[in-house]
Amino acid sequence: MSRILAIDYGQKRTGLAVTDPLQIIASGLTTVATTELMPFLEKYVRQENISKVLIGEPKQMNGLPSQSAAIIEAFVIVFSQKFPEIKVVRVDERFTSKLAFQTMIDSGLSKKQRQNKALVDEISATIMLQDYLSRKMI
Incomplete structure (x- = not known):
């Protein structure tokens, strides 16, 4: 499978x-500098069989798009043009950063470790993916 x-x-x-x-278990992969994201994805997609990509859709509490929505939408367009064979699914990413931080606390990470923003981003992606998998199984 993919x-x-x-x-x-x-x-x-x-x-x-x-x-x-x-497609049962979600695991953190890494955090990449956004300037290096497309070269990383090109290499990764060549090595792995990726059939679907979830991309966070930032929303405000009232459901309207957040300020960063336009930047992410531009990335989605570029990604879709570069990888037309991969299905893109947009998912609500509200609260993932807060959940990631709480996960770090619950895991017993020190205050210094919890300040690692790269780790928060990786855990946020993992939470988005696990939530998607959980809903897909229902």
Whole structure:
């Protein structure tokens, strides 16, 4: 089977998570500087069988798009043109950063470790992906 990749796109850093080939388990992959994201994805997609990509859709509490929505939408267009064979699914990413931070606390990470924003981005992508998988199983 193929894998599903989740992208928590940010202006500076982008968190990535991926499923196992059976699409059961979501695992953090890495965090990449956003300026290096497309070269990273080109290499990764050549090495792995990716059938679907989840890309976070930032929304405000009232459901309207957040300020960063236009930047992410521009990335989605570029991604879709570069990888037309990969289905793109937009997912609500509200609260993923807060959940990621709470996960770090619950895991017993020190205060210094919790300040690692790259780790927060990777965990956020993993939470988005696991939530998608959980809803897909229902």
